[in-house]
Amino acid sequence: xxxxNPFYDPLRFERRVPPCIVAIFGANGDLARRKLLPALYRxxxxxxxxxGFAVIGNSRSRMSDDDFRSTMRDAVKEFLEDSPFDESRWDxxxxxIFYVAGDVHEPELYPELKSRLADVGRQRQTGDNVLFxxxxxxxxxxxxxxxxxxxxxxxxxxxxxxxxEKPFGHDxxxxxxxxxxxxHAFPEDEIYRIDxxxxxxxxxxxxxxxxxxxxxxxxxxxxxxxxxxITAAETIGVEGRGAYYQEAGAIxxxxxxxxxxxxxxxxxxxxxxxxxxxxxxxxxxxxRAIHVMTPAEVDANAVAGQYGPARIGxxxxxGFRQEPGVAPDAPTDTYAAVTLLVENWRWAGVPFYLRxxxxxxxxxxxxxxxxxxxxxxxxxxxxxxxxxWLRPNLLIVRIQPEEGISLRFLSKQPGSGMKLRPVxxxxxxxxxxxxxxxxxxETLLLDVLAGDSTLYTRQDMVDASxxxxxxxxxxxxxxxxxxxxxxxxxxxxxAADDMLARNGHSWRTS
Amino acid sequence: MPSKIEPDRLLRELNQxxxxxxxxxxxxxxHGVLRACSMTLIVVTESPSADPSLAELLAALMRDHPSRAxxxxxxxxxxxxxxxxxxxxxxxxxxxxxxxxSELIEITAGRDAIPDLPPVLRGLAAPDLPVIVWLHQPALLxxxxxxxxxxxxVNTAGVADARAVLARLRRLAAGSRLAxxxxxxRLTRWRETLAHVFAHPVRQxxxxxxxxxxxxxxxxxVPVRALYLSAWLQSVLGDKPNYRLESVPAACARxxxxxxxxxxxxxxxxxxxxxxxxxxxxxxxLTIREPFAVPGEYELLREELSVLGRDPVYDTVLAxx
Numbered sequence: 001x002x003x004x005n006p007f008y009d010p011l012r013f014e015r016r017v018p019p020c021i022v023a024i025f026g027a028n029g030d031l032a033r034r035k036l037l038p039a040l041y042r043x044x045x046x047x048x049x050x051x052g053f054a055v056i057g058n059s060r061s062r063m064s065d066d067d068f069r070s071t072m073r074d075a076v077k078e079f080l081e082d083s084p085f086d087e088s089r090w091d092x093x094x095x096x097i098f099y100v101a102g103d104v105h106e107p108e109l110y111p112e113l114k115s116r117l118a119d120v121g122r123q124r125q126t127g128d129n130v131l132f133x134x135x136x137x138x139x140x141x142x143x144x145x146x147x148x149x150x151x152x153x154x155x156x157x158x159x160x161x162x163x164x165e166k167p168f169g170h171d172x173x174x175x176x177x178x179x180x181x182x183x184h185a186f187p188e189d190e191i192y193r194i195d196x197x198x199x200x201x202x203x204x205x206x207x208x209x210x211x212x213x214x215x216x217x218x219x220x221x222x223x224x225x226x227x228x229x230i231t232a233a234e235t236i237g238v239e240g241r242g243a244y245y246q247e248a249g250a251i252x253x254x255x256x257x258x259x260x261x262x263x264x265x266x267x268x269x270x271x272x273x274x275x276x277x278x279x280x281x282x283x284x285x286x287x288r289a290i291h292v293m294t295p296a297e298v299d300a301n302a303v304a305g306q307y308g309p310a311r312i313g314x315x316x317x318x319g320f321r322q323e324p325g326v327a328p329d330a331p332t333d334t335y336a337a338v339t340l341l342v343e344n345w346r347w348a349g350v351p352f353y354l355r356x357x358x359x360x361x362x363x364x365x366x367x368x369x370x371x372x373x374x375x376x377x378x379x380x381x382x383x384x385x386x387x388x389w390l391r392p393n394l395l396i397v398r399i400q401p402e403e404g405i406s407l408r409f410l411s412k413q414p415g416s417g418m419k420l421r422p423v424x425x426x427x428x429x430x431x432x433x434x435x436x437x438x439x440x441x442e443t444l445l446l447d448v449l450a451g452d453s454t455l456y457t458r459q460d461m462v463d464a465s466x467x468x469x470x471x472x473x474x475x476x477x478x479x480x481x482x483x484x485x486x487x488x489x490x491x492x493x494x495a496a497d498d499m500l501a502r503n504g505h506s507w508r509t510s
Numbered sequence: 511m512p513s514k515i516e517p518d519r520l521l522r523e524l525n526q527x528x529x530x531x532x533x534x535x536x537x538x539x540x541h542g543v544l545r546a547c548s549m550t551l552i553v554v555t556e557s558p559s560a561d562p563s564l565a566e567l568l569a570a571l572m573r574d575h576p577s578r579a580x581x582x583x584x585x586x587x588x589x590x591x592x593x594x595x596x597x598x599x600x601x602x603x604x605x606x607x608x609x610x611x612s613e614l615i616e617i618t619a620g621r622d623a624i625p626d627l628p629p630v631l632r633g634l635a636a637p638d639l640p641v642i643v644w645l646h647q648p649a650l651l652x653x654x655x656x657x658x659x660x661x662x663x664v665n666t667a668g669v670a671d672a673r674a675v676l677a678r679l680r681r682l683a684a685g686s687r688l689a690x691x692x693x694x695x696r697l698t699r700w701r702e703t704l705a706h707v708f709a710h711p712v713r714q715x716x717x718x719x720x721x722x723x724x725x726x727x728x729x730x731x732v733p734v735r736a737l738y739l740s741a742w743l744q745s746v747l748g749d750k751p752n753y754r755l756e757s758v759p760a761a762c763a764r765x766x767x768x769x770x771x772x773x774x775x776x777x778x779x780x781x782x783x784x785x786x787x788x789x790x791x792x793x794x795x796l797t798i799r800e801p802f803a804v805p806g807e808y809e810l811l812r813e814e815l816s817v818l819g820r821d822p823v824y825d826t827v828l829a830x831x
Contacts, residue, residue: 005714006746007705009823012698012813018709047699050706051791051798088787089801125796127711 017449019050020129020158021120023113025104025144026136027057027068031165033075035196036135039441041076042083044093048446052124054096056116060103068099082436096124104136104144110151117153128158131448138167142181149185163192163448166257167248168457171473172466179459192448193457197258198265199440199447202403204455206265206367207274209397209405217270219371220346227351227505228266229368230259233360237307237318237488238334242325251304251336251476254356256469260287261457262399263352266367267342276453280461287464291341298475300502305335305493307359308484317359317488331481334358337496338472339503351503355496359488365399368508379418403437515594515617517633523596524613547612549815550635551577552659555646556584559616564646569599570808572612575815578636580615582627584653589620592630624654631658640818644811651675661688663814666734667696667766676734676831683828690817693734693766694824695810700739700767700781703800707779707793719774723751726769728760735766741830742823743770 022040024032043049057068073094077085100116102109121128132148134141141164148154154162164182169175182191197203210217219225232254238245245253264283271278293301308319320326320334335357342352371393394408405427413419438446447455485493491507500506551571557564568579579599585591597614615634619627635641643659645651648669662682669675683689708714723743727736732755740753751774758768769782780792789802805813 005705005709006717007701007708009698009701009705011817011821011823013702013705016702016706016709018711045801047702047801050709051793051800052796086801092799092801125710125712125793 014046014048015446015450016048017050017053017446018129019052019124019126020131020449021054021056021117021124021126022131022133022445022449023056023058023117024133024135025058025140026134027099028059028061028071029135031135032057033072034079035439035441036133036445037072038076038080039439039445041090041093042080042439042442043446045083045086045089049093052096052126054098054120054124054126056098056100056113056120058100058102058104058109058113060101062101063099065097065099069094069097072097081439104140104147107147107150110147110153114151114153126158128156130156130158130160132160132162134162134164138165141178145182145185154185159190159451160186161190161192161448161451162186163194165194167252168193168257168462169466170247170252172463172470175462175466179462183459188459189453191459192453193459193462194444194448195257195261195455195457196440196444197399198261198455198457199442199444200399200403201437201443202397202399202405203262203265204443205403205405206397207279211270211274222346222348222350224371225347225350226370226372227353227503228263228370229353229508230262230266230355230366231368231508232259232356232365233362233491234356234358235360235363237320237359238323238326240324242320242323245334246326246330246332249333249336250356250358251302251333251338251469251472255336255338255354256465257457259354259356260290260465260468261461262367263290263340263354264461266369266397267347267352269346274454279454280456280458284458284461284464286342286344287461287468289342289344289347290464290468291343292467293471295471295475298472301339301499302472302476303335303337303493303496303499304333304476304479304481305337305357305486305496306330306332306481306483307334307357307486307488310359310488310490312489319484319488320358321484331483333476335486335492335496337492337499339499340468351505353500353505353507355492355507357486357492360491361489363401367397367399369395369397370505371395379420515592515630517630520594520596520615520634524598524615527596527598527613547576547578547636547639549575549577549639549818550580550641551575551815552580552582552631552641552643552656553646554582554584554643554650554656556586556650557646559583559618567808567811568614571811571815572599574812576612578613578615578634580617580631580634583616583618584624584650585618585620587620588622590623590626591618591620592623592626593618621653624656627656628658631656642815651678655682659687661690661818663690663692663811665692667693669734670731672732672734672737673831676737676828680828680831683825688820689828690814690821690824691734691738692807692810692814694738694827695814696735696805697739697742697767698813699802699805700770701742703781703789703791703802704770704772704779707781707791713777713779713793716774716777717747718750719777720747720772721751721774722754722772723747724754724756724769724771725767726756726758726771727767728758729766730757732757733766737831738827739767739770741827743772745823745826745830747772 024036026032040055073090098116098120100113102112117130134144136144154160162182169178210220264286268282268286271282306320309322310317320332321328321330337353337355340352340354396406398404407425408422410420411423413421444455497507555564594615594617597616599612599614641659642661642663643656644663648665648667651664666672666675679689679691708717725736725740727733736755740755744753760768772779778794782790783802784790787801787803789800791798791800
């Protein structure tokens with residue numbers, strides 16, 4: 001660790017990681033090509049990786065080390081974000097890329113992998129530290145982990161870690177079963193369940209904003225906060241993932257993991273230290289404090305939607321049921337909105353509205369914290385009825401497409417009289433700090449290689465998230481919805497507006 | 511009667527400038543300009559105002575460290591004349607609707623006007639934010655000290671009498687102002703790479719066996735950078751190893767330190783500059799080429815402006831010299 005290294009200078013040095021090998025299952029797949037290899041290359045470009053770092057890719061395709069390097073080179077060139085591709089740096093990085101072909105179900109793959117790990121480890125002096133990355137279809141997770149355990153690959157002289165991509169199960173039962181399988185081979189503290197939302201700069205900045213400043217935290221409670229809206233809207237449809245998506249749906253795909261983790265970050269108690277255990281304990285406590293709906297409560301507090309066809313910008317957009325690979329009567333939710341309540345002293349009675357949907361008017365992910373109005377409307381006689389514009393003090397944490405924070409407050413309009421108008425004070429990451437922000441995968445890969453699990457999800461958090469979502473899924477499974485119930489390009493079904501209206505609230509238009 | 515400058519008037523001009531920028535930005539639905547400031551950066555330079563490189567450097571720095579920049583251009587002639595102009599550097603980040611602007615105050619001063627500057631600078635500093643002074647050229651170290659700012663950044667690259675300059679920096683660092691030297695900043699990558707080499711547990715366990723340390727430099731006189739690196743290694747490894755400084759031919763134009771070698775029973779580490787963009791690491795039989803771009807002024811300043819407090823490692827190294 002850095003702390004034991006007398007050469008280490010925490011003030012000046014970028015965090016780098018110990019020597020190791022990253023073994024990627026599903027290395028020829030979309031995730032590896034689009035996200036993992038570009039992120040690893042970028043880390044190498046920024047000199048965050050150690051001398052002798054190595055990658056061993058695995059997939060079923062037969063190819064040589066050089067073939068794999070060439071495929072990955074093309075992928076990195078294509079998918080590298082906000083940064084140039086440097087041939088000479090790639091050549092240096094590619095010296096440490098290797099490949100082992102084989103089907104993850106076949107037992108003979110694992111002795112070969114073991115032998116390759118040993119060879120590459122010796123050649124690159126990686127100290128027997130290995131990170132296994134499951135970039136395969138989720139249905140293969142248990143098979144890979146079982147075989148890694150059987151082949152004694154989950155233990156070594158150095159550390160052995162494993163990264164698991166979501167979904168962490170299809171429901172509460174399968175999540176626990178998957179977890180038991182992985183924990184059979186790897187101890188819980190070496191299992192890294194990745195939720196890339198937590199790697200985004202702004203989501204991390206919520207912690208800095210809340211706990212690094214003295215002025216916000218006193219307001220961060222039921223006394224001052226009226227309600228919270230968390231929105232994750234996409235303009236795209238299922239983009240060729242129809243077959244997968246119709247089994248998953250919006251609430252499983254987004255709310256069970258990403259949005260509940262974001263909500264936990266917004267609402268958790270201050271940890272006693274910025275250490276993985278303390279931060280994750282607080283996130284887990286918050287998730288466990290979310291009220292679990294009874295079946296009778298679901299209809300009033302959860303709305304499912306599915307988009308239908310529409311004409312947007314002169315183009316005909318198909319409905320979900322017309323997408324390739326989707327059944328013509330698919331009951332899948334492509335939109336989900338829920339009202340959640342947190343049962344603790346800080347948040348009692350404050351609604352947290354979470355919504356996510358495909359084919360929305362705008363691609364946006366943000367968190368809006370609506371503060372209470374001033375107790376007395378001093379300027380009512382001159383304001384007139386400016387409606388929602390005079391709802392004061394909205395704090396917006398923007399996660400994408402632009403990361404930043406805005407605070408809306410009221411100000412006197414210049415001139416005679418006392419007319420108020422809302423103004424926005426913006427902090428924009430890209431503008432305030434010109435330096436490029438790392439992608440979520442760069443952040444999270446660096447973390448796992450450094451053994452920092454702060455931004456990773458623990459099994460008790462997964463269990464708590466499923467506990468919140470499962471009753472909704474159970475009720476929805478017994479319903480026959482009249483889908484589609486919102487046209488592509490709109491902000492979702494009317495029922496979602498009604499859900500907020502019952503509390504005297506309305507969705508922001510982001 | 512020498513000409514003078516009034517901070518109040520300059521600040522008023524700045525406010526007027528901001529108001530006009532806001533109006534220029536467009537219609538009622540405009541997002542206006544964002545006035546960003548995290549520090550006051552005072553740059554003392556002998557470069558003529560026609561020199562575009564300093565302006566470009568400051569514009570680039572503003573994106574990482576939005577600042578009120580005060581550039582003091584010292585004329586070649588003696589005299590106490592002072593004159594000032596205000597300006598703003600604006601940019602619109604790609605895809606953003608909002609323009610970001612930082613302030614630039616340019617003061618031209620005769621050589622004898624330096625003692626008159628501190629009160630002016632105090633009036634011009636952005637309130638409640640750190641004030642950093644950067645002496646752009648090494649020769650400015652010979653001028654009477656500018657008694658302003660929380661931190662002074664100098665550049666000792668190429669100075670003739672390294673030991674004398676270091677003694678001055680030591681005196682400065684012993685006071686309440688922070689001192690920084692871009693020659694030290696230039697070593698961050700060397701130090702970081704070495705730290706990474708010793709992150710390996712086997713090599714870490716052999717640190718105590720190191721008994722020979724050689725720092726090789728280009729040129730005849732020992733550069734400050736080589737002295738810093740050797741002193742840093744001594745602060746890490748203690749007095750047991752034999753420390754040697756040797757002159758070797760330069761691998762690239764901008765380097766001063768060329769090579770460092772650490773050896774002892776069971777350990778042999780060599781880090782050597784190959785060219786402008788790479789270094790070679792030889793680690794007990796393993797040879798690795800590392801991307802190792804020699805940093806320019808922008809990278810050095812960007813790093814140094816990020817360190818607003820004391821740098822205990824630098825202080826230790828400076829005290830050893």
